Amino acid sequence: KAGVTQTPRYLIKTRGQQVTLSCSPISGHRSVSWYQQTPGQGLQFLFEYFSETQRNKGNFPGRFSGRQFSNSRSEMNVSTLELGDSALYLCASRPSRSTDTQYFGPGTRLTVL
């Protein structure tokens, strides 16, 4: 099976802009989670989607949002970008919410100038 894919791999934006990142989970996986990784805060949970519904949300401002489509693909959106949003955004998928192991994609490196 193909692994988790994320597009784009690299992105440069300026402050105030918005950005949409995409994640395609492993075929058959229905749960998708997003994580943000920064040098200062480390790896932090953003949100989880299952059956097109957000099931869990981390401690991030409302500028961070996401959605999941009927084919389990997920997108996350960050509006009004700030310099501190520069990070590696990682997507992870698993077959169901009760599956413990999550499979991560290569990430999208977002740089905000």
Added chain:
Amino acid sequence: SQQGEEDPQALSIQEGENATMNCSYKTSINNLQWYRQNSGRGLVHLILIRSNEREKHSGRLRVTLDTSKKSSSLLITASRAADTASYFCATDKDDYKLSFGAGTTVTVRA
């Protein structure tokens, strides 16, 4: 906020030596997982140990879990250059999300 803390922050060893890193966490967990990350790329799942298990092996990896001390250790035996990476522990409190430690950067010298 991060659930776990890892030590050491960085580790440099010779090829063939063993590498040990530790993870401590704060609250009760369902399971604890270890991941590897190469140069800011995606995370690769290494091993999972459940709260009712004390030790688990997978190839050159050995993981222990002490729930009374809220700590875990990861041992990599006979290290290779390809083991150079950052290693993260992640706890699952049965709330469908992982809480990661700050990671240990391992450098294996040839």
